[in-house]
Each structure stands twice: as structure tokens, then as C-alpha cells.
Amino acid sequence: EIVMTQSPATLSVSPGERATLSCRASQSVSKDLAWYQQKPGQAPRLVISGASTRATGFPARFSGSGSGTEFTLTISSLQSEDVAVYYCQQFNNWPLTFGGGTKVEI
Amino acid sequence: QVQLLESGGGVVQPGRSLRLSCAASGFTFNTYGMQWVRQAPGKGLEWVAVIWFDGGNEYYADSVRGRFTISRDNSKNTLYLQMSSLRAEDTAVYYCARSLASYGLGSGLDSWGQGTLVTVSS
Numbered sequence: 001e002i003v004m005t006q007s008p009a010t011l012s013v014s015p016g017e018r019a020t021l022s023c024r025a026s027q028s029v030s031k032d033l034a035w036y037q038q039k040p041g042q043a044p045r046l047v048i049s050g051a052s053t054r055a056t057g058f059p060a061r062f063s064g065s066g067s068g069t070e071f072t073l074t075i076s077s078l079q080s081e082d083v084a085v086y087y088c089q090q091f092n093n094w095p096l097t098f099g100g101g102t103k104v105e106i
Numbered sequence: 107q108v109q110l111l112e113s114g115g116g117v118v119q120p121g122r123s124l125r126l127s128c129a130a131s132g133f134t135f136n137t138y139g140m141q142w143v144r145q146a147p148g149k150g151l152e153w154v155a156v157i158w159f160d161g162g163n164e165y166y167a168d169s170v171r172g173r174f175t176i177s178r179d180n181s182k183n184t185l186y187l188q189m190s191s192l193r194a195e196d197t198a199v200y201y202c203a204r205s206l207a208s209y210g211l212g213s214g215l216d217s218w219g220q221g222t223l224v225t226v227s228s
Contacts, residue, residue: 001168032211032213034213034214034215036151036215038151043201043218043219043220043221044143044151044201044215044218045218046214046215046216048214049206049213049214049216050213050214055214055216085150087150087151089151089153089214089215091211091212091213091214092211093211094165094211095153095165095166095167095168096141096153096156096211097153098150098151098152098153099150100150101150101151
């Protein structure tokens with residue numbers, strides 16, 4: 001099983017500042033990685049697929065990068081509505097696995 | 107618009123069975139792979155199972171293999187999760203989600219239901 005490790009567990013960022021979230025895979029997953037946003041009491045929403053393709057409805061301040069074992073989700077200018085828990089998920093091998101999440105707060 | 111509506115959750119005793127349903131609308135159901143993902147109270151996301159667009163293949167998390175069965179009825183636009191031999195650790199909100207791919211590993215889950223809560227307790 002591929003283990004996905006996210007860091008930090010909690011990220012505190014001032015409004016307008018950059019937020020950088022990390023996701024590391026225990027073995028290479030190529031670019032088979034997605035990011036999700038989950039706000040309190042809501043279902044997750046797809047933010048990024050294929051490591052860097054932004055999903056419909058997410059503004060350009062969200063970007064994904066990386067390949068192999070190291071991935072990054074960047075929110076270039078944090079807005080209050082971006083407060084949420086963010087999860088990564090690998091799609092390279094069964095079973096599909098999620099990281100433990102990063103909570104982004106203001 | 108895409109809608110996924112789960113149902114069937116509730117309180118069930120350990121060792122008993124429960125079937126979840128997910129009614130899909132707003133898209134051509136029989137062309138998408140579908141998955142179940144769960145979230146224990148206050149915890150992170152855990153992938154549970156996937157079924158290909160035609161029901162031709164299924165994969166499961168180790169934690170549920172042999173106890174849970176994913177299935178679909180494309181004539182009814184409905185996804186199912188049959189859960190048996192339930193344990194306390196199966197307590198979670200269960201989400202159905204649409205895969206970006208019809209089959210295979212896929213590349214993301216682009217639509218999610220609101221979830222249904224399953225509580226396993228005596």
C-alpha cells in the first residue's frame with residue numbers, strides 16, 4: 001500500500017499570504033495525484049487532478065505541482081473562503097490512498 | 107447538474123448488515139466509474155471501493171475486502187454498498203463519488219454526495 005503523508009498538519013496563514021501544502025508518497029505515483037478541499041460539514045471537492053490540472057470552479061490562485069513522490073498545493077493569496085482541510089489522494093496503484101490532511105486556517 | 111444522493115445509513119449492531127444506496131442524476135451514469143469513500147467522526151478520508159462503469163471490475167480497501175460489496179444498477183442510475191459483519195470501526199460518514207474515469211485507477215473524484223452516516227454500536 002502506498003502511504004501518503006501530508007505536512008504540516010495545520011497551517012496558519014494571514015489573508016493575502018501564500019499557503020504551501022505538501023504531500024509525500026512512500027513510492028513514486030508519477031503524476032497520479034489529486035487534491036481535495038473539505039470545509040466543515042461539507043463533502044470534499046476536487047481541487048486538482050493529475051497533480052496540476054485545476055478543477056472547474058477553482059480560481060487561479062490554486063495550483064498544484066510535483067511528480068514522483070513529492071507534491072505541492074499552493075494557494076497564492078489566501079482568502080477567508082479557502083479555510084478548509086485539504087487532502088491528497090494517489091491514483092497510481094490499488095488500494096487508492098489518501099493523506100491525513102492539512103488544516104488551513106487564518 | 108450532477109447530483110449524488112446517498113441513503114440507507116443508520117444505527118446497526120456489530121456483526122449485522124446494512125446496504126447503502128447512491129442515486130445519481132444529471133449525467134450519463136453508465137459511462138462513469140463510481141467509488142465509495144468514508145470518513146470516521148473527526149477523522150480523515152478513507153477510500154473504500156471502486157466499480158467500473160459497466161460493473162466489470164471492483165477493487166476494495168484491505169479493511170473492508172470480504173465484508174463489503176460494491177455494485178451498481180445502470181438501469182436505475184444507482185450505486186450500492188452492501189456491508190456485512192459490521193464492526194465499530196466501520197462507523198463513519200459514507201460518501202459516494204464519481205470518478206473522472208470510466209474504468210481503471212482514474213485520476214480524481216469530481217462529484218460527491220452529501221454522505222450518509224453509519225453508526226455501528228450495540
